[in-house]
Amino acid sequence: KLPPDDRLAVLLGVIFCIPGSRRAAMDDSEEDDRGPDESPKRPLKGQACRHTASKSSNDDEREDGANDGQERPSGSEGSPSKKKSRDNIPEPLSSLHGLVPESPPRFVSLEQIMTTANGVTNMMLAHEIAMDDTFKLTKQEHPEKSLEHTVKKILHQAFWQVLEDQLAENPPNYDQAMQLLQEAKETLLGLLLPHNTSLRAEIMEGLDVALVRQQAEHGTLDFGYYARLLISLMARMCAPVRDASVRDLLKIEGVVPLFRGIMDQLEVMKLDMVNFTIQEARPLIQSHSVAYAREKFRAYLETQALLSPGLDPLVHTRAWLRRSHEELRALSAQYSPDPVLNGRGASGPPFAVVLAKAYIQLLCWDPSWEYPETLSMDRERFTLLGAQVEECALVASVLLVTHSVGGASLQDISDFKEDLRSHTRLLLQGCGKCSEEELTEKLKCAASQAIKEVQESLQKHGFAPLQLSQERMLYDQVVSMASAEHHIRKLLTMRILDFIKLTLSSASVGPTKIPAGLSTLEKELTQIAGTFLRLVTHNRAVFGEVYTDIMAQLRAT
Known part of the structure; x- marks a missing residue:
């Protein structure tokens, strides 16, 4: 029986090599990781006839690369041509008195590179399974008019013909x-x-x-x-x-149409089996995903150091943490301008505060910034959460302005508040990803709907209707929220981010107070905060040591 980590590697290797899946299509030529008791699976015949040429060329390249890239023992002799080329290399300057001799050349084999690439890919797959409870593999489908779809269709027709x-x-x-x-x-x-x-x-x-x-x-x-x-x-x-x-x-x-239908159905059954395996193995993957990801990322860093010794594989992660560290340090200098406390060698802001601010930045990310390497697997999730934050801020802004113009008479009408909230959310759905022009059109519709509902509610409960000037004011205020600098939208966005940050930094498990003006969106805010907290907790568990080392270097500068 294999240890849990080895069983996880075997499982991911089996899942990843399933033909026809979206993940397998990323790299058809890579071999899967197998345990010591597993025998390699025989390739499918149909695939063998379609990929024989490419596989043979890849095998030849793999053999040549492995032979060229492997480090030879110090006493071995190379070919005459290679030895001659080495003899023609001029003596390094390190032979001069007083200079440090150069380090011996380091080699990395193609096998090491492929092993690391497989490890990173499996790490990504394990991360998706662990973080997404609904994750499943799907058959790769190309657009109907794409080149891939056309080539695939022609090859399949030729095969069956x-x-x-x-x-x-x-x-x-x-x-x-x-x-x-x-x-x-x-x-x-x-x-x-x-x-x-x-x-x-x-x-x-x-x-x-x-x-x-x-x-x-x-x-x-x-x-x-x-x-x-x-x-x-x-x-x-x-x-x-x-x-x-x-x-x-x-x-x-x-006969031919029948066997074609049988083979197509077998492909679907294989995918069903893989997704069933993922569902059954999810608890195991979740329980070991942190240690597994940490190990694979360490191997990736070691391989990168061999391939590119002069390049920093964490350059964007350092910039991400440095940005938050410098902002907090500058803010601290405003309130404590003592050069002794803020100069070189000062302790600076606490590590937890810097990291929390850096994580919050992911929800309002500047497109001109490069994304941190340690967060690349969750970039889409953080981007989606950032769009949801913007959407909640816009919906809350519309509700706040509408209640303000409608007056106190509508504050206690629960049906009106719920209808306005649901209709505004529906009209502004997806607005966090819109351009300013598209957002303006959505806000125009939301403003017209808000005016309509206010007038109907006032009339229904026997209150005086809005005047034309009030309608115009409400409409203009809502439409002007298309600007990211709108003061109400900006204020509520900051309140949402502060709420999420408080949830992230809170040491207690008690409830966190919903900020003023956002009580109608309590369900949405708690869902965003919960998802964000789960992502951050997992990321910090995997890369906490990396962040600690980077912060130590920042404090020393």
């Missing part, structure tokens, strides 16, 4: 048909769990390719029998949601 032409020969040529049958058999075997021994034996006996080939050579092959056998096995092994599509295979007429 070859099969049809071979079967139409006299006598029929069953070479490609046997390959397809073998591929279908291996796929079914790959979908079995270890305890499915009887079903495994049934597949091995019923889909004996050697026996089928003998029947074909003697002219007694019944394609219909084996097609029905395959469909019967698939119906027993597929997920319940696939029962109807598997049953529809029996309605397909023609």
Whole structure:
């Protein structure tokens, strides 16, 4: 039985190598990480005929790169040409008196690079599974008019046309048909769990390719029998949601269309099995994701140091933390301008305060800044949270201005407040990602809807309606919020960020007070804060040591 970390590596390697998935499409040529007890899986026949040339060239390059890149023992001799080129290298200046001799050259093999690349990719996959409870692999689909879609369609049509032409020969040529049958058999075997021994034996006996080939050579092959056998096995092994599509295979007429439908359905079943494996293994991955990511990132840094000794692989992470450190230090200097307290060697702001401010910056990120390397896997999540913060600030601003213009008479009408909130949220949905022009159009609709609801509510409860000047004032104030410098929008944005920062920095588990003017969005704010806290907690657990080292260097400068 493998240790938990090794089992996690094996699982990620198996998941990552599944053909047809979005993750597998990122790198079809890479080998998966396997445990000591796992045997390598046989490639699918259809894929083998489509990728043989590229794989052979990659293997040749891998062998050459490994031979060239491996570090030789000090006493070994190279080829005459290489030795001659080394002899022509001038003596380094380190031989002069008083100079430090140069470090010996360091080499990194292609195998090390590929191992590190696989480790980083698996780290990303483990991170997605651990952080997203709904994460699953999906079949890669290209746009209909894209080059990839066209090429794939042409190749598939050619593949099945070859099969049809071979079967139409006299006598029929069953070479490609046997390959397809073998591929279908291996796929079914790959979908079995270890305890499915009887079903495994049934597949091995019923889909004996050697026996089928003998029947074909003697002219007694019944394609219909084996097609029905395959469909019967698939119906027993597929997920319940696939029962109807598997049953529809029996309605397909023609040998080639039927086997094409069977192979397509087997691809879907493989993806279902992978997602089932992810769901079952998620607790294991979550419990070991921090240690696994920390180990893989350390290996990545070591490989980067060998490949590019003069380049800092954490340059953007340092800039991210330095920006927050300098801002807090400048703010401290305003209130305590003592050069002794703020000069070189001063302790500076606390580490936790600097890190909290740096994390909050992710929610209002300047596009001109480079994203930190340690946060690249969560960039999309933090960007989405930042857009949600902007959306909440805009919705709250519209509600605040509307209640202010509508007067105190509407403050206690709960139906009006709830309807206005839901309608405004609907009209401003996605506004956090809009340009200023698009946001202006959304705000115009929100302003018109707010005026309409205020007038209807005032009339319904017997209050005096708004005057034309009040309507115009409400409309103009709402539309002017398209500017990021609008004072109400800016104020509420800062309150939301302060609320999230307080949640992040709070040592107690008690409830945090919702800021003034944002009580109607309590549910949305708590959801944003909870998601943000989960991301930050995981990131700090993985990269906390890295941040501590960087902060120590910043304080020393």
